[in-house]
């Protein structure tokens with residue numbers, strides 16, 4: 535864990551001139567480098583954390599061929615869902631405290647259509663099930679056994695999602711922890727992805743195995759439209775990562791989009807939503823929350839409570855990690 539913290543700190547400062555900040559007694563506000571975030575591009579795709587690099591590549595293949603943003607975000611996050619080395623999304627995700635891998639995901643398109651699944655077991659690509667909910671049902675969200683049954687009816691294969699690695703980590707956790715779900719930067723790394731296609735349409739996707747060692751039945755923000763993800767083609771799109779409870783309490787992604795509607799840049803809108811989280815929580819220890827935003831001009835940005843949040847950014851001839859501003863050092 536310590537290594538990962540060090541790694542996170544290092545990447546926060548390691549990719550160019552990023553840290554230009556003002557300091558106050560209790561916080562260390564660090565703003566990202568403006569130059570790289572205000573230039574609008576189309577098509578473009580952004581996604582949370584380092585695993586976004588591989589996911590963006592899959593999304594980009596679709597966008598550069600004039601494909602749709604909704605196809606791009608679905609195919610993009612599927613890469614992370616299917617990657618057993620990603621311990622916080624899909625196959626290989628850390629289980630709940632009883633040893634079950636349960637998945638949450640949602641997807642939203644430029645017309646405001648959306649679909650979601652929560653507490654879904656045994657299906658490797660929950661984002662595709664969420665898309666089927668959006669396209670083939672009159673509903674927005676299916677959960678648990680009903681979501682699983684729907685997926686099987688739609689032809690999705692079932693699979694044991696608990697890898698040997700995850701099982702081992704869970705068994706170690708059981709020996710050392712006091713059977714409490716734990717929240718910190720090491721055990722939650724959802725992928726949220728936002729894309730703008732050549733036709734000027736936005737879409738977003740968000741998918742996760744949620745907090746490691748969570749209570750059985752716990753659902754976070756990631757499958758909740760308005761919390762983990764929100765898209766309004768008139769304005770922009772936003773997604774969240776981090777402690778889902780804090781994001782739900784503040785309707786985070788919707789707030790980010792509404793702030794962009796009021797004229798704020800994507801980065802400013804994300805910062806306002808982060809500040810809202812901070813103003814609503816007395817104890818912010820380990821309360822990492824990060825937001826990403828992309829407006830319909832192709833401008834993008836992100837902001838987090840704590841240092842270390844970054845995103846993968848891909849547009850024509852550009853494929854790189856971008857660091858986000860933050861309010862506090864760990």
Ligand code: SD4
Nearest residue numbers: 722723724744754776778
């Ligand atoms: C959740 N927001 O289940 C997700 C976890 C996450 O980075 O985003 N981790 O609360």
